[in-house]
Structures are given as structure tokens and as C-alpha cells.
Amino acid sequence: MRQGLLTALVVAGIGxxxxxxxxxRVIRQxxxxxxxxxxxxxxxxxxxxxxxxxxxxxxxxxxxxxIVTMPVPAQDGITRDNVTVRVDAVxxxxxxxxxxxxxxxxxxxxxxxxxxxxxxxxILGKSDLDELLCNREKLNQxxxxxxxxxxxxxxxxxxxxxxxxxxxxxxMKRSMARQAEADRERRSRLINADAELQAxxxxxQAAAVxxxxxxxxQLRLLQTVVAVAAEKNSTLVLxxxxxxxxxxxxxxxxxxx
Numbered sequence: 001m002r003q004g005l006l007t008a009l010v011v012a013g014i015g016x017x018x019x020x021x022x023x024x025r026v027i028r029q030x031x032x033x034x035x036x037x038x039x040x041x042x043x044x045x046x047x048x049x050x051x052x053x054x055x056x057x058x059x060x061x062x063x064x065x066x067i068v069t070m071p072v073p074a075q076d077g078i079t080r081d082n083v084t085v086r087v088d089a090v091x092x093x094x095x096x097x098x099x100x101x102x103x104x105x106x107x108x109x110x111x112x113x114x115x116x117x118x119x120x121x122x123i124l125g126k127s128d129l130d131e132l133l134c135n136r137e138k139l140n141q142x143x144x145x146x147x148x149x150x151x152x153x154x155x156x157x158x159x160x161x162x163x164x165x166x167x168x169x170x171x172m173k174r175s176m177a178r179q180a181e182a183d184r185e186r187r188s189r190l191i192n193a194d195a196e197l198q199a200x201x202x203x204x205q206a207a208a209v210x211x212x213x214x215x216x217x218q219l220r221l222l223q224t225v226v227a228v229a230a231e232k233n234s235t236l237v238l239x240x241x242x243x244x245x246x247x248x249x250x251x252x253x254x255x256x257x
Contacts, residue, residue: 023054024050024052025050025051026051027046027047027049027050027051029048030048030064030065030066031048031063031064031065032045032046032048032065032098033061033062033098034046034062034098034099034102035053035058035060035061036058036060036061037054037058037059041099041103061102063098063102064095065094065098066094067092067094067159068092068093068109069090069092070091070093070109070113070116071088071089071091071164072089072091072113072117074086074087074088075087075088075117075124077121078124079124079127079128080125081128081129083129084169085124085129085166085167085168086166086167087124087163087167088165089120089162089163089164090162090164091147091160091161091162092161092162093112093158093159094156095108095155095156096155096156096157098155099155100153100154101156104153104154108154108155108156112156115150115151116161119143119146119147120143122146123139123142123143123146127139129168132163133166139163140160140162143161143163144158144160144161147161
């Protein structure tokens, strides 16, 4: 009798241990637990720590509440100005309502991924190439607004969306390089022309001053001679007055007739 009772106690103990092992669950700090009993939601969301479920009858789904970083595969599209581009992005989102994330959508990660791809293709068709290259912050905000509205119904909030890279066709890259080179050449010519204009104005002012003071022209001539003679070369400079040339021109005029 006593041996049978001891055996029953041992069996009961083993059964209790097995039951506890099957019923015990541990929810980590960044997770929340959703319990379905015969497919029906039971109770509220279970927080982190140790919890128990009914084996076989209950099924627990753990939902990660951390921010998820999901790359969006590169999408091919045509911009509003008819340029073919290939754009990829990255999306940051997190679950704010574990019940909606489990009950209202089959796979919230897959749903967010598909929505991100369709939204990226949609915004490509509404944007110009210059906006893709120079105004990405505005496009990022537009993508976030497009995705946030349907994601709320799935218990998910979009933290931010970032366009990573914009790939252009080789022909477009060469065309943009030629355009940039032509623009730099244009600016270089404008700068040179502006410098010539300023120099001509200064020379005109200098000529006006020297015409009032003939001695200044002689001093300038002597400075030029000194500058040339300072170099170790064999250059021979013979100053020839311009007035003498004019005098000879006037003197030779009647004889030429």
C-alpha cells in the first residue's frame, strides 16, 4: 500500500514537472505575448517575464517591439521627366499594437515590405530626376506619409524611410558629365571676360592719367626697361618715342601725295 502511494506520488510529481515545462513561457523585455485559446484571443497582452499557458489548448505568439531595419529591394521606375532610374531604400518601423500585428494581418513584416516597394515605385513616377538627386529629404517624408496610414491599421508605425542610392543609366551619366563640363566652361569664360573688362577699364583710366602727365609715360617706360634688364638674358630694349613716329607720319604725308 505504502509502495503504491509512493509510486503515485512520483508519477504525479513527474506529471507536474512535465506540465510546468510545457506550460511555462518566458517573454523577454523587448517582447510582448499574445495568447490564443482554440484560436480565440484570450486576455490582454502579456508583458515581459515568466508566464503560464495551458498546454495543447493555448498557443502564444511573441511579438518583437524593437525598431526593425528593413532594406527595400531596388526598384526600377521612370521619373516624371522620363528618365529610367533604379532606386533602393531602407525603412525603420516598429510594432506599437501587438494584437493588431497578429490578428489584423497575416505577416506584418511581409506586408510592410510590399507596401514599401509599391510606395517607392509610386513616388518615383511623381518626382523629377533633380528631386531624386538633390531633394531626398522631401521624398523621404513623402514615402513615410504614404506608408504610415495603412501601417497604423496593422499595429505598426513607420519611424523613418531613407532613400539609399539612385542608379542612373550610363548614357545619362555621360550626358550629365558633359552638361557639367559645359557649365564649368561657360563660367570660366564669363570670369575671363569679366577680368578683361575690368582690366580694360583700369588701362583706360591709366591712359587718361598718363596723357595729362607726359613724364609719367616716360617713367613707366623706364620701369619696364629696368624690369626687363633685371633678368639675366640677352634682350635688347630700344625705347622709341611714339611722338616721333607721329611726327614722321605727319611729315611724310604731303610727299606721299
